Amino acid sequence: MKQVSIGLLGCGNVGSAFVSLLEQRRTTISARTGVELRVTRAAVRSLNKDRGLKLPAGVFTDDAASVVEDPDVDIIVELIGGVDEPLELLRRAVELRKPVVTGNKALLASHGAELFAAADAAGVDFLFEAAVAGGIPLMRPLKASLAGEPVRRVMGIINGTTNYILTRMTDAGIDYRTALGEAQELGYAEADPTADVEGYDAGAKAAIIASIVFGSVVQSTDVYHEGISNITAEDISVADRMGFAVKAIAVIEAFGDNIRNHPEIAIRVHPALVVKSHPLAAVRDSFNAVFIEGEAVGDLMFYGRGAGGRPTASAVLGDVVDAATNMVHGTPGRIGALAPARIRPLDALKSAFYMSLAVTDRPGVLAQVADVFGRHGVSIQSMEQQGLGDRARLIFITHDSVEAAVKATMAELRHLDAVVDVHSAIRVIGGEG
């Protein structure tokens, strides 16, 4: 039996769950792999906090660097969060040729390429299943089962908070503020929910997925973000009646004839109307799912818990088992060099849109509005009018149209006398044949 020592950086929610899971499964893992795993050092902010863990007192330290430097520590598990501190620690771990397992999406979405390249050069594993979709096995299938599979598009519901809020708005007919309040009470949303509801969290995860799927250096800053705070209960009920679920979606697309070879990439996070027959439309509550359109394998979807201590710890443990067995056998995986990314700007993309306009219902309004769409080359798939008089509303679904043209259409519509407001403009996924 080979002994492998783990140095844990950070012992909060996920870290504590990881220590407990490892306790429970050590025997099973040893029987399957021939490797015995132990957490021998754990760096924490406060040495006084009781974490209820069965670790010898001497394991804990408040000096994270000493854990990395400890010659008896074989593998580093980073669950601190943030960017600067873990960046220094993991650079050093790789320099010391220690395999790294991390759940830190912010770090990877800003400095992933550097760390991956350093790990490849040092010949050590750098694994991050937990950083992208919590407990869902996603990185391993992408790297193993789908290695060499050209992928045209990846769509993901990769933020549980926004999916919970939108599910509650749909089920209970409540507005965004009320649903957010519920999510905060349940601990699904932070007191400051910006990172979740404005799409920054999903954007970081999407950048990591794009980097691995397309072998390119994609960073958080490359992602177009649009939040869900403007979605109304009315949008959701109209969409529902038209056969769509409203979801916050990350969309990563590759363009060009040869998508094998570092293609041009578009990457964005925004609310979308997803046609109900699409599997992503059925992803409810705080669950996550990643939908992959592969060339040979066809459509795949991976669904599960994208957050939470135990699901995330389960992903961390899977990576630790891999890193340990690879270390013992001298067979680390390689991420491979990432090429500079070529990002296609949003304005050049095509999307179908749902649009809701508040108008004054008088003769000729529809003709005026339709004329604006037409002049910008935005063609209309369906239209309906709701209400009468000053409270009339026009609902449009467009065909796939150039984003810049849709933006120009909306700007011009706002200047029409009869248009009180362009109330909503939400992208539509899967609405056409």
Added chain:
Amino acid sequence: MKQVSIGLLGCGNVGSAFVSLLEQRRTTISARTGVELRVTRAAVRSLNKDRGLKLPAGVFTDDAASVVEDPDVDIIVELIGGVDEPLELLRRAVELRKPVVTGNKALLASHGAELFAAADAAGVDFLFEAAVAGGIPLMRPLKASLAGEPVRRVMGIINGTTNYILTRMTDAGIDYRTALGEAQELGYAEADPTADVEGYDAGAKAAIIASIVFGSVVQSTDVYHEGISNITAEDISVADRMGFAVKAIAVIEAFGDNIRNHPEIAIRVHPALVVKSHPLAAVRDSFNAVFIEGEAVGDLMFYGRGAGGRPTASAVLGDVVDAATNMVHGTPGRIGALAPARIRPLDALKSAFYMSLAVTDRPGVLAQVADVFGRHGVSIQSMEQQGLGDRARLIFITHDSVEAAVKATMAELRHLDAVVDVHSAIRVIGGEG
């Protein structure tokens, strides 16, 4: 660059797709793994058939055994199908210490344990991702990401033919025969559809999943089967109105306090009413999905193409890449010894049931019927009556009840004068909060 030679047994739909995929991806795979893969021998039934493949003429032979024996062949890929012939060939391959990749569910569901043990003893990989759910990465996550994760239940839509038929019945309101005819015309169902519609195909796949998840020797013969041919368009429309989708489901459950340690297992394939909020209810057309309830990781679902040449070939190729890199590095995986299975018989299980009874609507009928349920300890969750007079129908949904008691209830109901027929009895999944 290491050269690895593949001996292909069988070159039909999947085999040909595999050869083409490998051609397309050889360079990418070499760049990522340092291994160059080539099909150097291919055993076929007819040497005269043109498969449109770019393989040198000398590669083909009609002598499968000679491919296995060829000392220049490193890895055996078996896509012949059937049981007796591949069993002999793969026994010999393992004896010669050649890694095996197979897509043969019938073989694994009858002789898997023997072959796995032989492969482990010989220290070679024995991989079968393609045998269970076509292109969906399932075995690799089960063996890697979820290693050591106790699983309470697995539910799968793992037969595309029946899922297509039930989807068509639901969408178009057509009856079973018509939908089957459509599936046959599209090539989704065989001229003799028995293996699909009676659940034998799904049963074999479920047996393989159960073997791996629970480390037990589960075989096709352990699976309880019920087909979909008795499902009516009316059942589907009533279920739809009540909030359920009708699906053909494989259910694998573990019982006991310690499900880590070769638990008692129940395994069955049957139609079921699945509550629409469950992700399996949204799996449409010929798609497959496997839903896993893990202890720490929570609910996971893997969705994709369960059949078809290219998706299945994609799974075969993933396994071949693994087998080749493991062979080069001397690090084959181990399946581990399987314990004898303890199978819990159907009669001892508990299920909720949807039941539709044709009755003569006269005073006291409902009391009589309810009395029969009550005496057998089958408690009713909801009831509704449709129609009047001689054409009345009673629809029940029961709480979870012992299967044997439900069977006895139905037998007694059939003897009541007022009961014209016990029309349908279909299990319900996820109906209770």
